[in-house]
Amino acid sequence: MGAFPQTIHFIGTNTPRQQEYSLDNLEVEGEIPAAINGSFFRAVPDNAHPPMFEDDIALNHDGMIARFDIKDGKVSFAIRYVETERYLLEKEAGRALFGRYRNPFTDDPSVKGKDRTVANTTPVWHGGRLFMTKEDGRGYEVNPHTLETRGRWDYEGKLRSETFTAHPRIDPVTGEMFFFGYEAGGLCDLNVAYCIADKDGNLVKEQWFEQPYCSTIHDFVITEKYAIFPIFPTLADLDRIKAGGPHWAHHQDLPSYVGIMPRYGDVSEMVWIEGPKGVSCFHEVNGYDDGDKVHIDLCLTDTCAFQFMREAGGLDIDQRDIKGALTRWTIDMSAHKPAIEQRELGPTGDLCRVEDAVQGRPYPRAWYLSMNPQAKGPPMLGGPVGANFNCLLRIEPETGRLSMMETPPGGAISEPAHVVSPEAGHGGWLLSVIDIPNGPPGAGDPSDYSSELWVIEADAVEKGPIARIKTGKALRSQVHGTWVAREKLANSKLSG
Numbered sequence: 373m374g375a376f377p378q379t380i381h382f383i384g385t386n387t388p389r390q391q392e393y394s395l396d397n398l399e400v401e402g403e404i405p406a407a408i409n410g411s412f413f414r415a416v417p418d419n420a421h422p423p424m425f426e427d428d429i430a431l432n433h434d435g436m437i438a439r440f441d442i443k444d445g446k447v448s449f450a451i452r453y454v455e456t457e458r459y460l461l462e463k464e465a466g467r468a469l470f471g472r473y474r475n476p477f478t479d480d481p482s483v484k485g486k487d488r489t490v491a492n493t494t495p496v497w498h499g500g501r502l503f504m505t506k507e508d509g510r511g512y513e514v515n516p517h518t519l520e521t522r523g524r525w526d527y528e529g530k531l532r533s534e535t536f537t538a539h540p541r542i543d544p545v546t547g548e549m550f551f552f553g554y555e556a557g558g559l560c561d562l563n564v565a566y567c568i569a570d571k572d573g574n575l576v577k578e579q580w581f582e583q584p585y586c587s588t589i590h591d592f593v594i595t596e597k598y599a600i601f602p603i604f605p606t607l608a609d610l611d612r613i614k615a616g617g618p619h620w621a622h623h624q625d626l627p628s629y630v631g632i633m634p635r636y637g638d639v640s641e642m643v644w645i646e647g648p649k650g651v652s653c654f655h656e657v658n659g660y661d662d663g664d665k666v667h668i669d670l671c672l673t674d675t676c677a678f679q680f681m682r683e684a685g686g687l688d689i690d691q692r693d694i695k696g697a698l699t700r701w702t703i704d705m706s707a708h709k710p711a712i713e714q715r716e717l718g719p720t721g722d723l724c725r726v727e728d729a730v731q732g733r734p735y736p737r738a739w740y741l742s743m744n745p746q747a748k749g750p751p752m753l754g755g756p757v758g759a760n761f762n763c764l765l766r767i768e769p770e771t772g773r774l775s776m777m778e779t780p781p782g783g784a785i786s787e788p789a790h791v792v793s794p795e796a797g798h799g800g801w802l803l804s805v806i807d808i809p810n811g812p813p814g815a816g817d818p819s820d821y822s823s824e825l826w827v828i829e830a831d832a833v834e835k836g837p838i839a840r841i842k843t844g845k846a847l848r849s850q851v852h853g854t855w856v857a858r859e860k861l862a863n864s865k866l867s868g
């Protein structure tokens with residue numbers, strides 16, 4: 373291994389592993405229900421080379437695609453790099469050629485104009501294809517059977533947007549994928565492309581609109597009626613970027629906004645509603661229509677959760693001092709001047725999931741990750757913000773009913789995926805990777821831990837895992853994951 377900086381972006385669960393491998397027949401403690409049949413894909417940043425700059429951040433690390441394949445209670449694991457243009461150019465050179473996160477002015481001149489994306493954020497399944505995505509570029513298609521990269525995906529040349537979100541939303545009834553790309557026309561472009569692909573994966577609509585400022589639009593929401601773009605004051609600035617500085621800076625004094633338009637409408641119908649100042653959110657849980665009202669549930673914080681984005685905005689706020697809540701924004705669209713009404717639904721946290729069937733509709737339950745205030749042991753270092761979550765919450769948004777699953781002391785939990793049960797009245801399962809320190813929690817080598825895949829009853833998280841699948845490895849942190857059932861894999865556009 374070369375010289376990696378010893379910052380939070382390279383230690384703990386961010387320790388570079390740089391290994392492509394596959395393992396069959398993993399050890400299983402407990403029993404995996406036979407109904408769990410398919411693949412859990414995970415996006416894992418893991419740099420193939422030491423970075424060009426000491427202050428490099430985990431968001432800038434090469435994407436790997438990992439897969440747990442589960443069938444008849446047996447599990448295999450595989451992980452490979454996504455062979456982006458950037459990965460292949462650096463592989464050939466044997467070193468990093470691309471510089472700072474989303475700053476092409478810091479690159480080696482030899483790669484000017486080349487695709488900078490590392491496709492490290494979310495595996496997306498739609499229209500029989502698997503994509504690895506990151507919001508700064510287009511997705512890359514990956515073969516779900518071999519994990520080989522097919523190449524950049526542009527909808528047979530139809531997509532105009534240069535970017536593609538890592539958080540598209542799929543309507544469970546129509547099968548359409550609603551998605552967007554911001555900075556659609558290039559660096560710091562205010563244009564956002566709003567797009568729809570039909571259930572077979574054909575691009576059927578792409579419209580561009582301007583956002584009020586150049587914010588990081590990480591996620592969005594659909595309901596049966598609307599497409600909704602909540603945006604927050606973490607902004608890009610071309611002069612700062614040209615000077616070699618960070619892409620994003622958080623502005624505590626500027627408002628948030630919600631852009632809302634009919635989901636099949638024209639972008640000229642977009643209405644912008646001002647929200648609270650200085651707040652931040654990377655992931656919305658879900659949204660739904662309620663008569664003339666619209667509810668949008670968000671993992672909201674009082675400032676930006678990324679240290680380097682706060683720092684760039686001149687803010688000196690410790691990670692532990694960030695406050696937030698699972699928050700509901702309600703907008704009455706029949707009002708003369710629609711406004712945001714805000715209330716708290718649950719404790720602060722992130723990496724929220726709902727089951728696919730309730731996307732854009734009223735939903736009885738959601739799951740997300742949080743910090744257990746009573747945890748025995750400090751959080752495990754690593755992950756995108758430098759400290760990992762240590763508990764899983766299940767919440768019923770209408771009643772506020774909350775239940776929790778803790779990780780073992782000093783352990784880390786990554787975003788779960790939900791698996792549907794064929795049995796009526798059974799709420800299905802969650803799959804989540806748990807990292808457990810091999811030494812005493814909080815002491816010893818932070819890179820020394822064991823990663824397991826846990827199978828959890830989705831409606832009884834407090835009972836802990838019903839099966840633990842041991843990888844025998846220390847896996848690098850995932851960002852997001854996606855469950856793809858066997859019948860979908862069988863209908864893949866690619867064969868193995």
Ligand code: V55
Pocket residue numbers: 417430431492493506507590654756851
């Ligand atoms: C996020 C993650 C990213 C990124 C921007 O979780 C935002 C938020 C893993 O990459 O580039």
Ligand code: FE
Pocket residue numbers: 493538539590654655852
């Ligand atoms: Fe995300």
